[in-house]
Amino acid sequence: MKILSTYQTRDLDEYTIKNEPIPSIDLMERAAQAFVNSFVLKYDNTFKTVIFCGIGNNGGDGLAVARKLHQLGYDVQTYVLGNSTNGSIDFLENLKRLQNQSEVIKLSENDEFHLPKKEKSVIIDAIFGSGLNRPIDGFLAIVILKINQTGLPIVSIDIASGLFSDTHSPQSAVIQPTYTITFQYPKLAFFQPENEKSVGSWEAVDIGLSQDSIREAKTKYYYTSSAEIRPLARSSFSHKGTFGHAFLVAGSYGMMGAAVLATKACLRSGVGKITTHVPKKCVDILQISVPEVIVDISHNDYHFDGIWNFTKYDAVAMGPGIGLENIDKFEEFLKKTPNKKLIIDADGITFLGQRPELLKLLPKNTILTPHPKEFKSLIGRGWENDFEKLEILSEFAVSKKIIICLKGKNTAVALPNGEIHFNSTGNSGMATAGSGDVLTGIILSFLAQGYPPEQAAIQGVYEHGLAGDQAAKNRSERSMIASDIIENLR
Ligand SMILES: NC(=O)C1=CN([C@@H]2O[C@H](COP(=O)(O)OP(=O)(O)OC[C@H]3O[C@@H](n4cnc5c(N)ncnc54)[C@H](OP(=O)(O)O)[C@@H]3O)[C@@H](O)[C@H]2O)[C@@H](O)CC1
Ligand SMILES: [K+]
Structure with missing residues (x-):
């Protein structure tokens, strides 16, 4: 199995949207569904679920996941971090869809927030995904620190917020997930011993990115799977x-x-x-x-x-x-x-x-x-x-x-x-x-x-x-x- 870089994954994403063809909001829906299919096998709806969303597409995934879990009878609490009016197009669409069904709490600098104390709770991390382009600092870093300190299970969408996919992550705020459910293929970061705490166990879920495009993508990194x-062959005449x-x-x-x-x-x-x-x-x-x-x-x-x-x-x-x-x-x-x-x-x-x-x-x-x-x-x-x-x-x-x-x-x-x-x-x-x-x-x-x-x-x-x-x-x-x-x- 190929391991592709963030840039290559973005190209695959665009190619799939254009050639399948599928609107990007529907691709996000497919990704969120793939995440949910895996998540519900680990945490059933007796778990209170707290979801932290950024305002990019990783946050958009988080909002779609929140809606789907809500529909499955989960007690879901959703936080959006940052100024949501600057959100990506698909983030904004999913915000609208979720707000029709469930409350969304917007958090910005200096806002008080309370992390769950209930034992049977799980946190979903959808703050940043593959769009991370600098270390996290300030208010978001404090939130991440507090999330890590809860001692609750954390499931990251695509990749832990704060972890760079293809390069060394400097010592800064990074979510320490129990589990990462990543889209399509594992990231190079998952195989580095230095990132052990920022990956946890992981699983790659198929979101149907174009197989033609995947075949053509060039990489020097591979993951050996049973396939x-x-x-x-051992001949019987041997x-x-x-x-x-x-x-x-x-x-x-x-x-x-x-x-x-x-x-x-x-x-x-x-x-x-x-x-x-x-x-x-x-x-x-x-x-x-x-x-x-x-x-x-x-x-x-x-x-x-x-x-x-x-x-x-x-x-x-x-x-x-x-x-x-x-x-x-x-x-x-x-x-x-x-x-x-x-x-x-x-x-x-x-x-x-x-x-x-x-x-x-x-x-x-x-x-x-x-x-x-x-x-x-x-x-x-x-x-x-x-x-x-x-x-x-x-x-x-x-x-x-x-x-x-x-x-x-x-x-x-x-x-x-x-x-x-x-x-x-x-x-x-x-x-x-x-x-x-x-x-x-x-x-x-x-x-x-x-x-x-x-x-x-x-x-x-x-x-x-x-x-x-x-x-x-x-x-x-x-x-x-x-x-x-x-x-x-x-
Ligand atoms: N590819 C696929 O196949 C699919 C991908 N999908 C999902 O999309 C996710 C990628 O989404 P994304 O590109 O919108 O980036 P995301 O991580 O949400 O960041 C958003 C923005 O945050 C900013 N920013 C960066 N670092 C920062 C920092 N330290 N502190 C503060 N701000 C910072 C930066 O913007 P800037 O500030 O540079 O303008 C960046 O653009 C991917 O992980 C997956 O979950 C699926 O939905 C469907 C299929
Ligand atoms: K994430």
């Missing part, structure tokens, strides 16, 4: 050779869990065979834990000490739990991989951070799976905010011609063509030891089976999160562990 996930032979370098004395988890995850994701390279004293642990594995035994008793021949494998993963003892052997390893499908994780990434000149040895489309701290060490610098981080991430993937899965909530997969794909699955229970090793195993499996590297990365991240979500359902986010993710791979 984009297409597993390779044998284990059909699904590739993966090679994994993982584990060291005391860190064998990483090798076990990545190996198991690789097998559970459909690979034909896997050979895992481990130090001599670690063989029993691996072979007892995963009888299906073929073991390639290192000369060294305890840690990674170089690999001699891996030409026959379809894809190679390197790094989980290998330790940081032997960077020269890591360099030697990279020199032997010019045409390999390769994924590098964990200690392998730390090596690359220590010796950035080794990055040029990576084959095109190599997949790296850093978490933010590892990514910082890889690029040798930090960032001011999450939007800058995204720019750096995209530029790095383009300049090095590699794929980077920057792990976190909505893991961002950056491709060599500059695109960034945000993941839609996963939960906080996956922030647990070994979870990254499982991801490496899954992506390795997909690479060995012949998925193109971009798809292996995007789909690997997606399936990892999906299995994590199932694990959280079966247990809980708190108690799930990395092995549970593997058990829920399907």
